[in-house]
Amino acid sequence: MTKTDEPHTLPDRDEIISILKKEMTYLKEEFKISEIGLFGSYVRGEEDNESDIDILVSFSEIPGFIKFMRLEDYLSHCLHGIKVDLVVKNSLKTNIGKEVLSEAIFA
Numbered sequence: 001m002t003k004t005d006e007p008h009t010l011p012d013r014d015e016i017i018s019i020l021k022k023e024m025t026y027l028k029e030e031f032k033i034s035e036i037g038l039f040g041s042y043v044r045g046e047e048d049n050e051s052d053i054d055i056l057v058s059f060s061e062i063p064g065f066i067k068f069m070r071l072e073d074y075l076s077h078c079l080h081g082i083k084v085d086l087v088v089k090n091s092l093k094t095n096i097g098k099e100v101l102s103e104a105i106f107a
Helices: 013-031 065-078 094-103
Strands: 033-039 053-059 084-088
Touching: 013 033, 013 053, 013 065, 053 065, 065 084
Parallel strands: 053 084
Antiparallel strands: 033 053
């Protein structure tokens, strides 16, 4: 296996939460985030090289589409370039919402 063939090291759940905590002051100021958490495969320890990072957010002020996309890009950059899938907590449907909230770890 050559150096370019080696898989990149995926961050674990604790590293992701640590990064989110570290970024929280900026996220509150720039994106008006009131709450941020991790859910999905990274919480369950089921992530692989194809996994995105599922992030649950609440806002004190709802962002426009462009700002929302900037937030996704910013978080992806902070999290080693792995694609981020942002889910707004208020938009969760009842059944899936219960499942997401039961496994979410908030920063």
